[in-house]
Amino acid sequence: MGTHITRKAVSAAVATLSILGLAGCGGSATSGTASTITLFDSKVEIVDSLKALAKEYKKEKGVTVEVWGTTGDDYITQLKTKLTNQTTGPNIFMTGGGQEGDTLKSYMADLTNAPFTKYIAKNKAYEVGGKVFGMPAAVEGYGLIVNTGLVSASKVSTQSDFISMLKQAKADGKYTGFELSQESYFLIGHMLNTAFSMQSNPKQFVADVVSGKVKLQNVKEFKELGTIYEAIRANTNNPLQINYDKEIGDLMTGKTASVNQGMWINTMISSDYKDSAAKLQMVPFPLDGNDKLAVGVPLYWHVNGTKSTAEQKASIDFLNWLVTSKTGQDYIVNKFQFIPAMTNIKVDESKMDVLAQAVYKASNSGDNIPWVYQYWPSGIADTYLVGTAQSFFTDKAMTGQQLMTKLSEDFVTAGVKR
Amino acid sequence: MKRKDWYWNLLFVGPTVCIFSLVVLVPFVMGISYSFVSWDGIAANAKRFIGFTNYVSAMSDTRFIRSAVKTFIFTAGAVVLTNALGLIVALLVTSKMKLAGVVRTFYFMPYLIGGLILGYIWKFIFSDGFAIIGNVTGWKFIFFNWLLNPTFALFALIFVSTWQTAGYVMIIYISGIQTIPQDLIEAAEVDGAHGWKLFWHIKFPLIMPAFTISLFMTLSNSFKIFDTNLSLTAGGPSNATELFAMNIYNEIFLNGNYGYGQAKAVLFFIIVAIFTLAQVSITKKREVGL
Amino acid sequence: MSEKQAKVWLWIGSLLVFAVSLIHLSPLYLLAVNSFKTREELYENVLSLPKSLSFQYYQVAMERMNILTAIMNSFIITVVSTLLIILFSSMTAWVLARHEDRMWAKVIYMTFVATMLIPFQTLMMPLIQFFSQIQQTLGFQIIDTRQGLIFMYIGFGSAMSVFLYHGFVKSIPISLEEAGYIDGASPWTVFWRIVFPMLRPITNTVVILNVIWIWNDYLLPSLVLSSEHVKTIPLSTFSFFGQFTIQWNLAMAGLVMTILPVIIFYAVAQRNIIRGIADGAVK
Known part of the structure; x- marks a missing residue:
């Protein structure tokens, strides 16, 4: 057992540390330009489809949407923690509206004038003080x-x-x-x-x-x-x-x-x-x-208003594409199996299962x-x-x-x- | 050791203290400062300074007090059982028994699995599993669903905690036993000391460092238990097994009362710190150096 | 009692202990068995053996968990963190133990020990707030990087490791160190050539405890890491835990794959323990 071995081990550790440190300094930022945005998904059941959808979006528009997933009941804890700072928060996130939404309202961008807002079904948007802050993801x-x-x-x-x-x-x-x-x-x-x-x-x-x-x-x-x-x-x-x-x-x-x-x-x-x-x-x-x-609406999409203007625009563009493009609509209805809360998305009732049909009817009629x-x-x-x-x-x-x-x-x- | 060599002391101790301060001390002090405000924990939302109000509320919060008491009971049970089991197995596997290596591995394996998953497996065993065994054997006074009974649910938690950490404690005791020079044991045996006498007068004092360490680690881990608590009982039935860390977590993240949660944490920390630091100094005095 | 009788009793006793340890392990049977079942089989009977031994759930789990990346990340984080923890904590503990009578050593040591009582839940939010603030003001990446997480693990692991080393430094006769000083060696040389090798049993313990804790840790990485390419195994495994329902078969498959490396590691590290016992006997 000589100094050789221990000295080697020590220098190896120090070398590793410095390499990692250098790599960190020059490393890629998570979302520095508007060509990449991050989406923090709360619904475990759709995370795979969301990732596939992100790939399609990249093909069509060239913008990368990085999907962050997590376990079901941990989401709000992680979201609250990640939102503490502009550099760690996601560009797009979800909440259940109501009290949950109100707590995090300071992080939400005003979506009243977003292109998709006119398609939100009556009374289904997340609104505070007359302004729209969340787009309903689905009706359940x-x-x-x-x-x-x-x-x-x-x-x-x-x-x-x-x-x-x-x-x-x-x-x-x-x-x-x-x-x-x-x-x-x-x-x-x-x-x-x-x-x-x-x-x-x-x-x-x-x-x-x-x-x-x-x-x-x-x-x-x-x-x-x-x-x-x-x-x-x-x-x-x-x-x-x-x-x-x-x-x-x-x-x-x-x-x-x-x-x-x-x-x-x-x-x-x-x-x-x-x-x-x-x-x-x-x-x-x-x-x-x-x-x-x-x-009711279980989940809303929100855009992080503390991020740069370029990223906010990219986020709004993505959400707009989600609900207006053929691919996006197909994913919402068939892959996520959501009942949409947007008036521009047509759903073929006959293709729905019997439970979803009942809800769809009740939602549309307002009854x-x-x-x-x-x-x-x-x-x-x-x-x-x-x-x-x-x-x-x-x-x-x-x-x-x-x-x-x-x-x-x-x-x-x-x-x-x- | 050259006591005037500040350079060496700084080199050896400095980096650790620096990193530790940044990662643990700074957030802890920040947390303490937050216990004096009314706040929901969201950086963008307002904090309102309210002095010691949170502390006063905490001391009259019956649910918090109950949870603290339950935590002490749990800790007492878990620490005693875990150390007893760990020590016994450590002595067995360092003796002349056969298959010692295999037994050592088997006892250690539960520790390799995180508390969260273990809790789910044991949850099944205590509820459905016991129901099945109870039906088959007819011994319904033992094999019923423990998790629906406030007292037995706590026992279940102690049991699972012991099951998981006995192997970890065993490792610490094995390290301690290994430092006893073999010739010392042989000399004592030649002098006529065997079995219990050998253990109590020779072995135990020499493994006192291991005992201090193990006692303190089981104490601190038991006070902090969360994962297993969450997955095994989720605090139930009716909050009967909502232990301290879970009470804090719920207060901060579910109820959104950040300052209040932090105040509770500081209070509990002070009580536990006094208790365990007293334990460390008592047992350290009894340690025997070579 | 004749030697033969003693040997028979030894075997009986050993087998008894062995049987008890098997029972001790039985819940893990549930783990293994359920990783092969379909959802319907799980619903019907959780205790039974699976109808078929298909590895399909392992395959699905591996794909969805991005298993190779996850293993590599877990490996890098665990190994580097543990090595650095050993490096820093052993040195610190030795100095603190050898200066036990000085106030500064007492204060530092007690601080380390006291912080072991703090539940992580109370540190979570300020920790991330603090480091994201540093990230923003100083401009280099900490959150969502492996090196940031490693830095935090060193911070969190120091307390326990210093505590463990501190207790065992006592068993190193100080006379050996003094001999080294008389020979003109520096504290650095004395520590690495004389003291550290003698700490081998406790180093084994420190390595094992830290490796298992860091490898299996879920909470801290879940807050620090977000991007797929840096995720560790526990984060990937827990993706099978939905809000209402747990996909047990996939979760169990994922879990088995998570603990296999640790088991292998423990099997290897165990041999060091055996060697340690042998060394002790020879002493």
Whole structure:
């Protein structure tokens, strides 16, 4: 063991460090000119198609769009961190609008005069103070998805029918009438949203609940929701034992007759459950006489306004190409399997699956209830609501009324801005 | 060592301290300064100076206090079990047993996998897996879904943490055992010391450095646990296993209360620091040098 | 007890320990087995053996993960970071340990140790803010580069590594160093020729712990790296974790490919440990 070996190792390490250092200094910038822009995608399901689309864009227009992907629930953390500085932020990013969008508004460029803004469907843009800051990426909807092979849609058109169906299915024992799943939005989020959206002025209603002025347990739709939850707990499988994969699997294999889900399940059923015998139909969730599907915009495209003017223009050009060119439109409808929220994109209804068709009709006719949870205090579903809902299913003595009371308190706690 | 040689000391210590300061100390101090403002963490949005308000709120935040208590309980359990298991296996594989190399590798392998994935695998085992075993054996008082019970979910977390880190601790103890000169052991055995006596009076004091290190590392890692917490229980059921790092993460990134989250972090850090630094100085005094 | 009886007991005891260690490993069985199943098979039964041993998921995972680039990035980052951590931390720990009675050494050491208690979640945002600001004002690339990430790993890894080395410097008799000084050697020579070789067992430990931590790390790279060409393996593997659903078969295939290099590394590094034990015995 001589100085030779250790001296060599040390000089090798120092050499490596300096080479890397030099390489760093002269290295290529991530987005120095408007010939390259970066796009931070939040939806894992479309990232491969987005990359393919970027290749096509490069062929047609010569501009490189670098697609950054990530895991599903990490996106907003990474986005907030990357946006801290002009040099690290992406040129194009996505948010869910509402509270999430408002927090990051300072980074968004004003798109009111962008070429594609006139094509945005009515009320679907992300607007603040009358100006447009986000372009809707897609329209999505959810409701009660029923396997009509097991239970016909007419049997679940009213709340009392629905509850009877649950009891009947339990008594028969061949399948369960309905299933919830343990993830925050599937356990409580979407169901709660239905009740919120049935109020006359949902946005104001949320503010009142947060301030404590209105208590959920005193509002009719929520009382009924409490009753439904009691029926679900008494007559179906414990949702805390079920995850999304299992829930959809049970639906497609006939173990459950219905689920409260959206048209997004189509990506899973078209690839993994092609041979299933289930006949699906989406109907409004029968909460206290509700007869509409819940339709909203889950994601918006935004342009980073802190970047250079050249890059902002290149970003707007790309988004414009996305929704106006033949290639872009084809990708949106067929590869991403989105229902577009732009009036200039024609969709061949007959080519859609039955769930998407139902949502498309509801969206176009305007005969739908909105999504309200974007106005809830940020993060509330995951940090407060899901915990409370879990306790409802672990503590069998809790009544539906008590559930609503606790949820109402959660809104007040979560709403405290520190 | 020539004590007046500032040049040498600077050369040996300087680079490390520089890089460390830039990467750890500067962000930490920045974080502390942010605990005195009301802010949502977004650089472009306003910060509002509110002095010690965040600290006062934190001390009356029952959910935070519960999470801190749970973290202490978890840490106590995990540290004891991990060190016990790691030490026992380390002693076994450095003894004359056969297949020592294979056993050592097997015990170490769980550590090679990140906490996030492990959590998902064990989540399946504790929920569906136990249900299946419970049905087959009929021993439903042990084999039920642990993750739906607040107490057992915490046990599950301790169990998984021990399973994963026992191998890592074993490595540290093996290093410690290796520094004991073989002739010392043989001399002691000639003098009549065997088994437990040999261990407690000879081996253990000599591996005290390894014990200090291992104790401190398991303590610090347990206080900070996040990945496994997230994937195994996600803080449930009903926030019963929301440990400290998760509480902070949720506060900062989901609730958007950055200053408040930082204040909680500083508070917890102070408490934990006092506790563990006391431990380090106590055990360091008992170390035996050669 | 005759020698033969003792040998039999030794074998029985060893086999028992071996069996327990197999059980210890059983959850990994789930990992391996599920990387070969289709989605439907996974839904039906997670415990069973797969119906067919097709490597199709490995193929799909490899393509989507951009596996060669990812492995190369992980390799460069891990190896360079670890080498530099060893270099800097061992030197620092030795000086701090040999000057234990001085205030400056105590303060520096305690600072290193104290920071091991800070959860990364509280440092995340300021870290990126600070370095992106440096990047903007001084003009050279840190974020989204391998060297920037390596720099950060050195920073984060120093505390633990200094701590580990510090504890073991005690076991080096100071008389050997003093002999070196009497012979006229400089501290640099004394350290690298006398002290460092004797730290071999703990260097092994430091290498193993750092390599595994850095190779498997997800959080820090996810914030620092964005572009495809610098992504590490954990980032690529986690792309199979969607918002609602995890593509288990692909994720498991990806994971198996992630830990294989580490297993091989550990198998090789293990031999050094055995050599270390032998050396110790001879001493």
